[in-house]
Amino acid sequence: MNRGVIHVDESPIPLEQCRRYLPNWLKRFLPIRGGRAEDHHGKGMFGFTVFLLSESIVFLSFIFTYIALRLTHSRTWLPPGVSGPELSTFVIINTVVLLSSSFVIQPAENFLKRGRLVKFRWLWLMTICMGTYFLIGQGIEWSHLDFRLSTGLVGSTFYVLTGFHGLHVLTGVILQIIMLIRSLIPGNYNKGHFGASATTLFWHFVDIVWVFLFSLLYLWQA
């Protein structure tokens, strides 16, 4: 049977009509009409953002476990003689250094976009130092705690959550070092600065995760 009815699709599409009301930065993320295959920076940043959103679910699953365990085990949370992670000045300084590094790396990336490599390198180096300071600081804090990985739920959750985050900080620092070395090779950022932009985004992600972990692990006291 030949139905002979073909719907002709020349009218604008609902999704496109909605697109008019979207903010500009979101429009760049939704190339509705296609034909953007050559936009390497655009699709790179899109893919990396999608990856980070996915990565955040791993942290969410850890945070969910932590909250669920903590709420159902409020009495046995701290084994006898263990005081839990302490909100010391040391930890606060460490946190401030990490969070403020986000405000250093962003101008660095902006300088790179405008091709001002020297300023980029100085600010970038500063971010690397701040990230390294945080990592060393966390190492010192770990060595002074009165509980270990196998000490009850507090040890299990604290070390796994901070350790997984620390692994991300380490990855961020390594990426930053790679980008810094790349900036020393002449002409290396002529084709675009996707690597540096992605590293910046990753660094913001690491910082935002730390805000949540800091609130949950240190500010939420028993």
Added chain:
Amino acid sequence: MTHDSRDNITGDRAAEDSQNESENNWRRYFSFSTDHKVIGVQYMVMTFIFFLVGGLLAMLMRAELITPASDVVDRPLYNGLFTLHGTIMIFLWIIPFNAGISNYLVPLMLGARDMAFPLLNAISFWILPPSGILLLSSFLLPNGTAQSGWWSYPPISLQIPPGQPINGEFIWIVSVILIGISSIMGAVNFVTTIFWMRAPGMTFFRMPVFVWSVLSAQLLQLVNLPSLTGALILLLFDLSFGTQFFKPLENGDPIIYQHLFWFYSHPAVYIMALPAFGIFAEVLPAFSHNPLFGYRSLAIASLGIAVVSIFVWVHHMFTSATPNWMRILFMVTSMLVAVPTGVKAFGWTATIWKSKLHLETPMLFAMGGAAMFLLGGVTGVMLAAVPFDIHVHNTYFIVGHFHYIVFNTITMAIFAAIYFWFPKITGRMYAEGWGKVHFWLTFIGANLTFFPMLPLGLQGMVRRVSSYDPRYQGWNVIASVGGFLLGVSILPFIANMVGSWLSGPRATNNPWRATGLEWTTTSPPPRDNFEEIPIVKRPPYDYGDPKYSVIEPPDYHQLEH
């Protein structure tokens, strides 16, 4: 695109073509290629080998279950068999096979030259073979493989012989985490490809439904799979580093693991099924030469299934001390999945309704799969009801239900896809007669194997046991016979595929007279897929009007320029 760059591309291609001629042999399938078509074939062939391994394990189990006594294999080995059978079929057959066929088709269907990130694509494939071999290597360990089923629920999964840091469970966790990483890389790549690599004019509502379903499935991977990775990392710490997250004797809570696990593993069913639904939506219109009925509804239903399926996971835990309000809530959401799924089934039926059917092998597999999805879906809705679920929980009814989905629907769809796109992929036609033999053997074998499991479950036969009450033997013998028939059914398929690829008759560009961009290029497509990136002016599935295919005829472009 300016004229300069276009000239450049064609210039490069002339040089590449001569290179392609020498590369265009079987050797490139064993190399680290970044071509999405090569990677797609690599995925499909590798996962098929794992499918054979998984099937072999299943046949061993069926051999054990012919008699009520435990006589063929010992208990620990039997535990290992069902654990690895499930793990391989899910993580090394269906999910990566879907990644393979999507890898091959999505750029072609979108009018792109490759995936968004070709190198990442190759890496995510090459993670898989080592992880699969690692998983299988645990058979060689002194205490054998993981034995706690593919859920790997604690505390059972944490009960390992002391003094063995490298044990089956450890290897299981590591390889599943690795496979998960590969899937996440693939998902990032697919979603970016679908958003950014579409040809000019290929709007979202001109994408084939297959692409819509891949998009939905891969979005689900991104949202849900990290939860499994998180759970497995915590389980690994419990197993090997002395933490206490899931240990009930030391304050931990195994129920949290179940939540994290099913938060991924229920949507995993849709990650597996959505591409299969997409395949039905491509094959059914092509062999009935009708436009797909309700294209937009079917496209949106894919996303609808994906969204609803995020909120249903607790229906696997109705017997895990789940509070009543939660049971009711998740019973309702689980039944809600039936709505977008019903839209899909309605669309397929209406597409082929009253049209002249061309019953070639892909169509047989698609119709067989879609028809058996009815039984899989209906038993699924039954299971969503709390009282019924509690009655049949952990029985063979569950096993029967999900095999009707994963084998009788999804694997049938996979075979439909293989036959349907075989001419495109290889440039040769398969042998139709052997294809039909394969279909009928599979169809009969699958129903013989999996239907008996439904009455067995209703009568109360528990799953994952190697010995059982003698009154269950009748149905079990039938299921075992069916299982061996399925084993036999794969032989004509292998012979057909290998023989046709080597010496089948040459295929034309569009042997099925189907619509879709992939049929407008040569069979097999050139390295860059299209001579010139097509400009899309029409919706997909323009069957019935010979004047139009998806793209305009070439002279139209010239008029425009």
